[in-house]
Amino acid sequence: MDAVYELFDWFEGHGGQVSRFLELAQGASHGYYIRVRKDSEPISPKACIINCPYELTLSYLNATNTHPFQSHGHSLPEQFLVDMDRHTVTVFFIMLQYSKREGSFWWPYIRTLPQPDQIDKVGTPFWYTEEDRLWLRGTDLEESSLTRIEIWKDDWKRAVQMLQGLNWPVEAYTWELAKWAITILSSRSFLSELLENAMSDPNLPRWWQVVDAHPPFPVLFPLSDLINHQPEAKMTWGKGNTHMSFILEEEAPAGKPIWNNYGPKSNQQYALIVLMGYGFSVRNNPRDSYLLRIGIHQKGPLEAVRKRQSELYGNNYSIMEAGGRDVYTLYSPSRSYCKGYKHTIPEFRAFPQAMLDDVSVLVANQRELDTIGFSDEGFWLAGHGAHSRNDYSAMSHLLRTLRHRRRRILCNDSKLPRWPQNERQFYAARYRRGQLQILNEIIHSLENRLNKALTSDYDGPLGELLDLKQIIYRSPDSLRLRFQAALDAAFGTHKPSLLKKSGWEDAVIALWICTLWITQKAQGGIIHDRLGMGRKLSNWIDFMLEHYPADKSDAAYIAAVCHNVDDDNTPHPHRNGDGNGTPVAPNHEDENQKRLIVYTEEITHMITAAAARDPHGVFAHHLWCGDLVRWGFKILNAEAVSVPARDEASDDDRLALFLAQRRVEGEGGLESSSGEDEGDDDSNGDGGGS
Numbered sequence: 001m002d003a004v005y006e007l008f009d010w011f012e013g014h015g016g017q018v019s020r021f022l023e024l025a026q027g028a029s030h031g032y033y034i035r036v037r038k039d040s041e042p043i044s045p046k047a048c049i050i051n052c053p054y055e056l057t058l059s060y061l062n063a064t065n066t067h068p069f070q071s072h073g074h075s076l077p078e079q080f081l082v083d084m085d086r087h088t089v090t091v092f093f094i095m096l097q098y099s100k101r102e103g104s105f106w107w108p109y110i111r112t113l114p115q116p117d118q119i120d121k122v123g124t125p126f127w128y129t130e131e132d133r134l135w136l137r138g139t140d141l142e143e144s145s146l147t148r149i150e151i152w153k154d155d156w157k158r159a160v161q162m163l164q165g166l167n168w169p170v171e172a173y174t175w176e177l178a179k180w181a182i183t184i185l186s187s188r189s190f191l192s193e194l195l196e197n198a199m200s201d202p203n204l205p206r207w208w209q210v211v212d213a214h215p216p217f218p219v220l221f222p223l224s225d226l227i228n229h230q231p232e233a234k235m236t237w238g239k240g241n242t243h244m245s246f247i248l249e250e251e252a253p254a255g256k257p258i259w260n261n262y263g264p265k266s267n268q269q270y271a272l273i274v275l276m277g278y279g280f281s282v283r284n285n286p287r288d289s290y291l292l293r294i295g296i297h298q299k300g301p302l303e304a305v306r307k308r309q310s311e312l313y314g315n316n317y318s319i320m321e322a323g324g325r326d327v328y329t330l331y332s333p334s335r336s337y338c339k340g341y342k343h344t345i346p347e348f349r350a351f352p353q354a355m356l357d358d359v360s361v362l363v364a365n366q367r368e369l370d371t372i373g374f375s376d377e378g379f380w381l382a383g384h385g386a387h388s389r390n391d392y393s394a395m396s397h398l399l400r401t402l403r404h405r406r407r408r409i410l411c412n413d414s415k416l417p418r419w420p421q422n423e424r425q426f427y428a429a430r431y432r433r434g435q436l437q438i439l440n441e442i443i444h445s446l447e448n449r450l451n452k453a454l455t456s457d458y459d460g461p462l463g464e465l466l467d468l469k470q471i472i473y474r475s476p477d478s479l480r481l482r483f484q485a486a487l488d489a490a491f492g493t494h495k496p497s498l499l500k501k502s503g504w505e506d507a508v509i510a511l512w513i514c515t516l517w518i519t520q521k522a523q524g525g526i527i528h529d530r531l532g533m534g535r536k537l538s539n540w541i542d543f544m545l546e547h548y549p550a551d552k553s554d555a556a557y558i559a560a561v562c563h564n565v566d567d568d569n570t571p572h573p574h575r576n577g578d579g580n581g582t583p584v585a586p587n588h589e590d591e592n593q594k595r596l597i598v599y600t601e602e603i604t605h606m607i608t609a610a611a612a613r614d615p616h617g618v619f620a621h622h623l624w625c626g627d628l629v630r631w632g633f634k635i636l637n638a639e640a641v642s643v644p645a646r647d648e649a650s651d652d653d654r655l656a657l658f659l660a661q662r663r664v665e666g667e668g669g670l671e672s673s674s675g676e677d678e679g680d681d682d683s684n685g686d687g688g689g690s
Contacts, residue, residue, distance in 0.1 A: 072105035189218030233259035
């Protein structure tokens with residue numbers, strides 16, 4: 001304990017003040033810390049427990065002898081101080097002071113710090129073994145810590161090379177000692193902003209240039225940094241002209257540690273700041289968050305949107321790393337102190353608006369992209385944030401992304417021991433567990449919303465998501481049984497699971513879209529059913545026709561069937577031709593279009609064969625042709641939402657249609673219709689094909 005007494009003597013001998021009710025204690029793993037004396041009365045709120053003179057601080061200002069701070073006789077070459085960055089200069093200055101030992105002004109402070117050979121007391125990811133690092137595998141901290149270490153090591157190499165070029169002895173500046181100095185600096189430092197009142201003389205331009213420079217640089221406050229951190233601790237930092245004061249805002253009981261609060265940080269931030277520097281994470285941290293790094297391809301619409309956002313709002317709408325990846329902070333809406341971000345859709349409260357804006361553009365179809373606009377409040381897009389097709393597509397995209405991130409962590413479970421084997425692993429496991437808790441909650445919320453949207457009794461403000469099962473079993477009465485019979489004739493079954501397994505999911509939904517239009521046309525404009533859902537479907541088909549007029553390949557046909565064909569036996573366009581029987585040239589602009597033409601021709605042949613087998617069925621109607629099928633696929637490809645499978649282990653995603661339309665008041669949701677018991681299919685296992 002001689003070192004402790006020497007530290008107090010040195011601190012108070014240079015103007016520092018420590019409350020007589022405090023003492024320095026030594027912990028089992030993290031060295032010395034400050035607590036209230038056991039034989040003392042509790043310390044009352046508003047008590048100043050420590051005054052630390054600025055002349056005792058250790059930082060870049062001392063290395064550069066910036067008045068009034070001094071290097072106290074030991075400094076580095078002037079050229080080195082000019083050419084190297086402030087962090088590297090400070091690291092080498094700390095190593096210099098350590099190498100001088102008793103000859104250093106700060107030795108009474110340095111000797112009480114965790115020493116370079118005390119790895120258990122400097123237990124940050126910097127010092128992790130391979131076994132320790134397993135607990136970080138798959139988390140953001142694994143990549144961040146390795147990247148940070150490589151950056152620091154490159155800085156150290158450049159600095160050593162410069163000193164060698166200046167004929168400066170470098171034997172003391174080893175990489176192991178540099179790691180220790182970096183850890184001490186990152187774990188115990190305060191920011192230079194606390195020194196803003198240190199000088200009242202306005203005639204010191206160099207001083208103000210240094211202190212006001214961005215970003216702020218780290219400053220060590222001897223003895224004061226021995227106060228341990230607790231996120232909810234109430235401590236005020238008083239910035240005086242000559243010293244910084246630490247003032248309690250709550251009572252401190254006898255024999256208990258004094259707690260400081262380094263500011264509101266999540267364990268994700270601790271991953272980069274505290275866990276990287278201090279070697280610990282906080283239990284049940286209300287400010288915990290998940291940092292999501294995404295390399296978003298910014299060509300096309302997103303590039304244009306971001307350019308416009310930058311022009312209108314500056315660069316504050318997103319954070320981008322040097323590697324070109326966007327960084328977003330996600331919160332747990334139930335566990336976070338802030339309950340997530342503000343949003344009208346609860347499932348989106350975990351995500352920052354900048355991320356939702358980006359994803360909404362990425363998943364938008366052309367109909368939605370055509371509505372993009374900007375206002376004083378920010379970016380907007382049709383339906384974005386109002387339970388729209390775009391919102392459900394965004395939810396599906398986010399769900400896939402977060403499931404993937406969760407799998408990256410969980411896939412390492414088999415490599416982990418049952419329990420952490422040391423304190424480093426204990427804190428890493430706590431961080432890992434917190435990250436999974438956030439991911440689990442957000443994923444569960446998105447899954448619930450999407451699954452609810454796919455149930456028949458759910459009706460959002462604008463409509464529902466209809467998947468293959470609902471389309472086949474819960475269509476209007478005037479369509480359902482006839483469409484099932486048509487599928488039996490064309491595909492040999494109408495069972496959704498068998499059709500999906502055979503790869504016909506998209507084809508069946510596209511044919512259903514076409515059948516809706518034909519049924520509506522045959523019934524005089526409204527699809528009738530006893531539950532009132534027909535009007536919603538009729539309105540949706542009208543909405544689709546409004547936004548998806550035919551391309552060049554099917555313009556003549558669609559124009560004819562939409563505007564010139566009556567429901568009687570008037571002449572109609574021939575298959576794959578215009579109203580005069582002239583074949584319409586297909587659009588061969590790209591390979592996707594070619595494949596679609598081949599695919600739709602195959603389906604058209606199946607429809608023709610089905611019509612032969614059932615001359616009175618849905619597919620026997622004279623309006624069927626390849627161009628109509630392509631029109632159905634055009635709507636499907638643009639308007640469908642690919643919803644991730646319920647079972648994460650499966651890649652069997654579900655295609656679903658959102659009934660986007662002008663809102664019609666009083667519309668009911670899809671209900672289970674009488675007739676066939678759909679329980680024979682997916683809900684209770686397949687009953688086999690027909």
